[in-house]
Amino acid sequence: EVQLVESGGGLVQPGGSLRLSCAASGFTFSTYSINWVRQAPGKGLEWLSYISPSSNTIYYADSVKGRFTISRDNAKNSLYLQMNSLRDEDTAVYYCARRGYSGYEFDYWGQGTLVTVSS
Amino acid sequence: QSVLTQPPSVSAAPGQKVTISCSGSSSNIGNNYVSWYQQLPGTAPKLLIYDNNKRPSGIPDRFSGSKSGTSATLDITGLQTGDEADYYCGTWDTSLSGGPVFGGGTQLTVL
Numbered sequence: 001e002v003q004l005v006e007s008g009g010g011l012v013q014p015g016g017s018l019r020l021s022c023a024a025s026g027f028t029f030s031t032y033s034i035n036w037v038r039q040a041p042g043k044g045l046e047w048l049s050y051i052s053p054s055s056n057t058i059y060y061a062d063s064v065k066g067r068f069t070i071s072r073d074n075a076k077n078s079l080y081l082q083m084n085s086l087r088d089e090d091t092a093v094y095y096c097a098r099r100g101y102s103g104y105e106f107d108y109w110g111q112g113t114l115v116t117v118s119s
Numbered sequence: 120q121s122v123l124t125q126p127p128s129v130s131a132a133p134g135q136k137v138t139i140s141c142s143g144s145s146s147n148i149g150n151n152y153v154s155w156y157q158q159l160p161g162t163a164p165k166l167l168i169y170d171n172n173k174r175p176s177g178i179p180d181r182f183s184g185s186k187s188g189t190s191a192t193l194d195i196t197g198l199q200t201g202d203e204a205d206y207y208c209g210t211w212d213t214s215l216s217g218g219p220v221f222g223g224g225t226q227l228t229v230l
Contacts, residue, residue, distance in 0.1 A: 106154070
């Protein structure tokens with residue numbers, strides 16, 4: 001069974017940093033691209049970042065470019081999101097989501113981890 | 120403001136059919152496959168439809184998708200109370216900023 005489990009969320013002050021993790025199991029992690037997607041309270045889905053299987057290709061949304069860094073450790077079946085210079089508007093549930101075979105869809109999602117940016 | 124436009128809410132009675140629309144442009148829906156996601160209250164999104172009209176294993180055929188030009192639709196027939204959820208369309212956008220994009224979501228109420 002494919003599983004993605006996020007961790008690392010919590011309360012952080014504006015300007016602070018946080019590192020999220022996503023532990024994968026039930027599939028060959030090293031052969032799939034993975035994404036981070038967030039959802040602010042009561043709002044819709046926002047794609048944040050993409051990383052290819054070997055980390056050769058990385059993309060970011062404009063809203064987080066220069067502040068967030070995506071990375072992965074295939075030996076540990078894990079994905080990470082280093083978030084710096086956090087702002088109030090970064091408050092959201094953060095999901096890791098696997099890119100599907102077709103390439104246009106997210107076929108499996110984690111349960112999400114809540115990040116709250118507040119003083 | 121989402122790149123893809125969905126109605127904020129739709130409603131229908133149990134057993135009826137509902138259609139959720141998703142409007143975009145040539146830089147996204149017009150030239151890329153569309154997917155649909157169901158988000159039940161308090162849970163993570165779940166893939167319902169991919170490649171415009173394909174269903175992952177385990178998704179009932181009550182759910183169907185289609186695409187025409189720069190718009191896509193999700194049809195749900197034989198509505199059940201358990202279908203009450205938020206539904207999101209998604210695709211890729213090939214404009215300058217690029218990347219995956221989603222609609223703003225549609226809240227389905229089964230009356």
